[in-house]
Amino acid sequence: MNKYNVKAIRIQLKNFAACRNWSAFRKRFVALMPLCITEDGSGFDDKLEGTESLEAGVKTPSASDKQKLELCRAIIEMKFKSSQHTESSGIPSLLHDLCLKFYSKSIVSSRHKHPPVPVDILEMVARLCSTKMFVTTYGKRQQTPLGLLLDQNPPAFVVERLLSIMARRQEIEDENPNKQLAVLYMRDINNEVPLMQAVKRLPDRDDIVQILMDFDRNTSQSLLCVDKKGFIPLHYLLHRELKDLDAAGDDVYRVVVGQEGHDIGPELPSNLLFLLQRTQEAFLINQGFFSSHIPAVNFNERVTDGETTIEGWWDDCSSRSSINPYIDSAEALRAAICCAHQLTNKIDLSKLIWILVQNLVAQNDLDSVDEDGNTFVHWMCMCKATDFYVSGKCPLLPFLIAEIPDMLLRRNNQGMIPLHLAIEHSKEWPLLRTLLVACPESAKTPNLKRKQMPLHAMISKGKSCYSYGLDELGELWGAYPEAALIADPCTNLLPFQLAASLNCSPDLQKNSCGKHKKGTNNGHNFRKEEEENPLLLCNNNSKSLSFVYLLLRGAPEALKF
Structure with missing residues (x-):
């Protein structure tokens, strides 16, 4: 294989593409392809790799076929400089070049004179190149072929076909069908993955957003990839859709419930709810939940508005794939609660929350539980942005307590009430106080998990317990004074003994099950801080001893046990 012949053919194909002479491009490229590959490239993966049996009548790849494949890949992947290009840009690979020319406004205005790239040519080139070309970047924004294609606002079926080819090629070369598609996590110079690019730059293309998420269905971790500003894709979609809701006011009242429409509340965009629930799923997977704990997204499959042909897709660019939702307001509200910590600093979620609550009230489903038995209050005691739901712009917790008071004593499948979860997750005191005042x-x-009283559970948290003041600890004890005389079932120690024992070692803390762990409070490393600041250690010891004396003064009879 002569490198000069490769360069000459590459320049010839580049010239055909530059003048949009696609018939000549196709004829020249097909002449280079292995004989066992059809003109449209179908069946390439199985036939060339020899995975099908000879009994099925499939021709195994010959030495000539393999040599032609090497030639095609060398032509596709060749990048070089010319007098018109700088070293930083140069001539892009053939796959990058086709994605750049696939679709543009200039072509739309004169599409009959300069037709865009035929889809079959793009597929042939994609099927013949190696997987490394799918993640190779080009241009000022350092984009992959997929990123360049998304910039051209292509039809959804083209993106789906290209991703299918990439997934198949990666599966063959890596021999791992469960491996995530690498191109979905490739970042450009703006630190944007393809999903972020679609959400930010293609605001009306919900079909492309859903396709990208479908190919990331195993973990959905591309939904958690942040850009330079530290925002996830959901942030931008929420910002855009909530702005539209604010502009529309309360004039629109319609939401899909089941398979019928009922005038029960403002309409919410289906793409917003879909992305919200998928982001919740990604958060749960990222936190180590198994798939059985992940709520199912109740959306039907995409339904294409009309069949799009390869020859005439540019004449019907208005064709869009639509999401037909069965909107589950309960799942959507749980997703909003779960994702709020990534959004509330820059976006006001209160309007979205109250729309979902209004729909649940109308459906008489405000006390809905998930498959783990968690109510909405349980979820708020586990999520991070609890202050937003207690005293912020969206006081959802006081509203739920007023509507359904017995929700505070309802146990989930692990036998935990909301107060137990709030203590276990070291939530802020305003949340705990709200729960205690509403339900002493x-x-x-x-x-039922450890048979512990709330007071014992809080003391067993170790140093995170002493992040609260003595007044707060005394308030929890004051809600049930007899707890000072009840032994912890895990250690058989009374509360004052438990508090004293947890303070005996400044370096390590024991929890109620006897396991050693470093004391933490909202992500802070107390052990490191104490080593650097002895006054902090003295302060924690003082709080611990003060609480021991407080318990003994309030219940001196504990010394008799």
Whole structure:
């Protein structure tokens, strides 16, 4: 294989593409392809790799076919400089070049004179190149072929076909069908993955967004990839859709419930709810939940508005794939609660939250539980942005308590009430106080997981317990004073003994099950801080001893046990 012949053929194909002479391009490129590959490239993966049996009548690749494949790949992947290009740009690979020329406004205005790239040519080139070309970047923004294609606002079926080819090629070369598609996580110079690019730059293309998420269905971690500003894709979609909701006011009242429409609340865009639930799923997977704990997204499959042909797709660019939703407001509200910590600093979620709550009230489904038995209050006690739901712009917790008071004593499948979860996740004191004031009975309720009272569970948290002041600790004890005389079932120690024992070692803390762990509070490393600041250690010891004396003064009879 002569490198000068490769360069000459590459320049010839580049010239055909430059003048949009696609028939000559196709004829020249097909002449280079292996004989066992059809003109449109179909069947390439199986036939050339020899995975099908000879009994099926499939021709195995010959030495000539393999040599032609090497020639085609060398032509496709060749990048070189010319007098018109700088070293930083140069002539792009053939796949990058076709994606750049696939679709543009200049072609739309004169599409009959300069037709865009035929889809079959793009597929042939994609099928013949190696997987490394799919993640090779080009241009000022350092984009992959997929990123360049998305910039041209292509039809959804073209993106789906290209991703299918990439997934198949990666599966063959890596021999791992469960491996995530690498191109979905490639970032450009703006630190944007393809999904972020579609959400930000293609605001009306929900079909492309869904296709990208479908190919990332195993983990959906591309939904958690942040850009230079630290935002996830959901941030931009919420910002755009909530702005439209604010502009529309309360004049629009319609939402899909089941298979019928009912006038029960403002309409919410289906793409917003779909992305919201998929982002929740990604958060749960990222936190180590198994797939059985991940809520199912209740959306039907895409339905294409009309069949799009390869020859005439540019004449019907208005064709869009639509998402036909079965909107589950309960799942959407749980997703909003789960994702709020990534969004509330820059976006006001209150309007979205109250629309979902209004729909749930109309459906008489405000006390809905998930498959783990968690109510909305349970979810708020586990999520990160709890202050937003307690006293912020969206006081959802007080509203739910007022509507369904017994929700505070409802156990999930692990036997935990909301107060237990709030203590276990070291939530802020305003949340715990709200739960205690609304339901003092919860301070008397042991969890079924460890049989602990809330006071014992809080003391067992170690140093994170002493991040609260003595007044807060005393308030929890005051809700059920008899707890000072009840032994912890895990250690058989009274509360004052438990508090004293957890303070005996400044370096390590024992939890109620006897496991050693570093004391943490909202992500802070107390052990490191104490080593650097001895005053902090003295302060924590003082709080611990003060709480021991407080318990003994309030219940001196504990010394008799």
